[in-house]
Amino acid sequence: MVLVRMRNTKGCNSIDIEKKIKRGNALRHASAWRGSRGFVTLLLVVLSVGCITTWMYVASQDSDITETLVGQGEVVSPHPRIYAVLCSTDYENYKRYPGCTPQKCGRAITDSVVTREEAQVLRRLADRGLALAGSEGGVSILDLHSGALSMGTQFVNIYRYFGDQIKDVFTQKDFELYRINSTEAKTQHDEYWHPHIDKVTYGSFDYTSLLYLSDYGSDFSGGRFVFIDQNGNRTVEPRAGRVSFFSSGSENLHRVEKVTWGTRYAITVSFTCDPEYAISDPSLP
Numbered sequence: 001m002v003l004v005r006m007r008n009t010k011g012c013n014s015i016d017i018e019k020k021i022k023r024g025n026a027l028r029h030a031s032a033w034r035g036s037r038g039f040v041t042l043l044l045v046v047l048s049v050g051c052i053t054t055w056m057y058v059a060s061q062d063s064d065i066t067e068t069l070v071g072q073g074e075v076v077s078p079h080p081r082i083y084a085v086l087c088s089t090d091y092e093n094y095k096r097y098p099g100c101t102p103q104k105c106g107r108a109i110t111d112s113v114v115t116r117e118e119a120q121v122l123r124r125l126a127d128r129g130l131a132l133a134g135s136e137g138g139v140s141i142l143d144l145h146s147g148a149l150s151m152g153t154q155f156v157n158i159y160r161y162f163g164d165q166i167k168d169v170f171t172q173k174d175f176e177l178y179r180i181n182s183t184e185a186k187t188q189h190d191e192y193w194h195p196h197i198d199k200v201t202y203g204s205f206d207y208t209s210l211l212y213l214s215d216y217g218s219d220f221s222g223g224r225f226v227f228i229d230q231n232g233n234r235t236v237e238p239r240a241g242r243v244s245f246f247s248s249g250s251e252n253l254h255r256v257e258k259v260t261w262g263t264r265y266a267i268t269v270s271f272t273c274d275p276e277y278a279i280s281d282p283s284l285p
Helices: 012-062 116-130 163-168 198-202
Strands: 067-070 081-085 105-110 139-143 148-152 154-157 176-181 207-212 220-222 225-229 232-236 243-247 254-256 259-271
Touching: 067 081, 067 105, 116 139, 116 148, 116 207, 116 259
Parallel strands: 067 232
Antiparallel strands: 081 105, 105 243, 139 148, 139 176, 148 154, 176 259, 207 243, 207 259, 220 259, 225 232, 225 254
16 A cells, blocks of 8 residues: 655645735736726826816817807809998997998808909919018008008018019009918007907098908918907807908997918908098009
């Protein structure tokens, strides 16, 4: 008979060792969980901060825009979109002209006065004229009536400065051309984003209109036209061929957003009721 002695592997030392192994495994699992939990927590914090930062940025970008009157993708035709506002008292400080001085005030937008093809022709004209010089501060201005053209940080008279060469560039057009890009402002003329009132700034203005020659969102970013009202701000998104027009008093306090990229083209046409301020069409030398 063969006697075989089977040794009990769960003696006192074996039990202690097993406990230590179990305790070690538990500690490793706990440590791994704490590490994983710490990573997850950190990730959640980073995501939260990122979301909050993004939200704050978006909110800061749009916080002053209460309503978009007309978006770039809309087509306002054949009838204009009209918004009535109460007239300010600005017109009382000037001689009134019955049948002309605003008695009812407002703002309006239409896409049926100038076609996009015609706007492209005008933009090419603007490019030819503004190519003669240009501002160092982002806003280049060309006024065919006075002949004023941005050159560096100053203005020159195109009719005197370029002489007969100007006949190869311009025709008889009654427009003031603006080209705005994202270049840092150099002079006060470049700081187009400040709120202002045309009637207060120019006095003779009774009505103001803008003809856009480029598209918001594809040709440039920023650069939206913003009406500043007591109960919120309302914007017009430029579209090539779009005309925006409004009475010039403080009922239509406004500004233009800073252009962040690209180039914004617009023509400003102002109207006065005072014959003393009437301007004849420009004539080439």
